[in-house]
Amino acid sequence: MLKHCVFLNFKNDVSDDEKEAIMAGLARLVGVADGLIDMTFGPNLDFEKKTPDFDYGFIVKFRDRKAHLAYETHQSHVEMGGRLVAGCYGGVEGIVVFDVDVDSAAKPGASIIAADDGQNPSD
Numbered sequence: 001m002l003k004h005c006v007f008l009n010f011k012n013d014v015s016d017d018e019k020e021a022i023m024a025g026l027a028r029l030v031g032v033a034d035g036l037i038d039m040t041f042g043p044n045l046d047f048e049k050k051t052p053d054f055d056y057g058f059i060v061k062f063r064d065r066k067a068h069l070a071y072e073t074h075q076s077h078v079e080m081g082g083r084l085v086a087g088c089y090g091g092v093e094g095i096v097v098f099d100v101d102v103d104s105a106a107k108p109g110a111s112i113i114a115a116d117d118g119q120n121p122s123d
Contacts, residue, residue: 001037001102002062004071007044007054009094014087019056022087025080026058033074035067036060053089054096068099 010019023041030039041058044051062068071077088094 002065002068003100003102004060004062004068005057005098005100006059007051007057007096007098008084008087009053009089010055010087011089011094018083018087022080022083023058025076025083026060029071029074029076033067033071033077035063036071037063 023039027039027041029036039058039060042056044055044057046052060071062071084095085091
């Protein structure tokens with residue numbers, strides 16, 4: 001199972017309604033895009049005060065990397081992704097993505113899935 005964690009540095013003029021509309025557009029893919037299991041989203045509570053620039057985020061759970069790749073090219077993801085890029089400071093620079101293979105995360109030397117090739121490093 002893959003968790004796709006996305007952290008967003010929205011511009012100040014992006015309304016809460018626009019943020020919610022983008023998230024709703026992505027969330028509509030749950031149960032539609034094969035292998036997309038669930039999605040959660042919301043404002044960054046930043047309890048540790050380490051990420052004040054990233055005010056919002058979401059986590060999508062996928063069955064596997066193949067499902068994630070299908071999501072990347074799905075028309076709704078492409079449309080909502082364009083709105084995300086337009087709404088973040090610096091465009092893509094205002095978006096941080098962290099992908100974790102949760103099936104292997106419990107093992108020593110937990111692996112991180114690289115966005116470019118989807119291969120797990122050796123333990």
